[in-house]
Amino acid sequence: MSEILNPYYLQIVMFFIINAIMGISIFFTLSTGQLTLGAAGFMSVGAYVGALLTLKAELPIPIAIFIGGIVAALVAVVIGLPTTRLKGLYLAIATLGFGEVVRVIFLNLEVTHGALGLSGIPAIAQELTNYVYEFDMDGLLDIDALTWGNLLTIIILLVILVVIILFCLRIHNSRVGRAFQAIKADDHAAELMGINVVYYKMLAFVIGAFIAGIGGGLYAHITNFINPTDFSYHKVVQILLFPVFGGSNVVWGSVLGSFILTLLPEVLRFLADYRDIIYGALLVILMAVRPDGILTEDLMDKIYRKLGVKKKPYIPESQVLTERFEAYKAQSKSGQE
Secondary structure (H helix, E strand, O other), X not given: OOOOOOHHHHHHHHHXXXXXXXXXXXXXXXXXXXOOOOHHHHHHHHHHHHHHHHHOOOOOHHHHHHHHHHHHHHHHHHHHHHHOOOOHHHHHHHHXXXXXXXXXXXXXXXXXOHHHOEEOOOOHHHHHHHHHHHOOOOOHHHOOHHHHHHHHHHHHHHHHHHHHHHHHHHHHOOHHHHHHHHHHHOHHHHHHOOOOHHHHHHHHHHHHHHHHHHHHHHHHHHHOEEOHHHHOHXXXXXXXXXXXXXXXXXXXXXXXXXXXXXXXXXXXXXXXXXXXXXXXXXXXXXXXXXXXOOOOHHHHHHHHHHXXXXXXXXXXXXXXXXXXXXXXXXXXXXXXX
């Protein structure tokens, strides 16, 4: 039991959950066909706002993290007004620039201690460990108080992840989700069908920023220390790889991708000199063999039907949208005649 509940293993589980949350934040924007590279910027906003509120204002950790997510969403509204009208590489470059601007701002602010970073951030695990002592749970089931604190932290993070996943699935099966899918398949055709493309792209952008802000706040209160280099370009690429590797068309792809890419560097630690080579080779092979990632909509449909969740066969959204668009053109033509 003590080997399984090793603090090192428990910390890896915590990072996996946070990475899954960050992957889902990218999934939201990808679900509308937007390639944005600003997730690390929104993550840093949530991390610094949450950390400063607990350090300076002494707010409770949950409230500080939630406010950090709200602030990240508000920043996304300001940034999203001009950028969501961009497409492709232009949108990616604009959001990447935003992330770098935010990082430089935090690097030069006195309240954030610049390059020295913020230390002494209240830790979720430590707060929960104090509650374990308070309720006399130390030694319960032969588990010490510190381990209990880490386990309770993992449970809380899992609950947050499950809530976010359920929210994603609910959105996917709603009118909003269908609008997202239509815009991703063909935004011009979606606009001709009466869908407010700018509104829904903005909505996905803001929701993704809020989730990234929550992930940043959790990260800050798990690691106890943050500095601007934690949210550099390398973090942007890492977050983007989670949904791309696991599958960018389904929410479970972000979860699977974050699990594999969080665990893989630890498994390959004994090959420290060749770890990055193996890591990169796996990514190249996967993109060559399965460009849509490990989990695709068709594969998830088969899994759902085997589990009895779905009975109808999967029809690609692009095909549905094309059929509706052709029907719309035929109706318009017949009306003119």
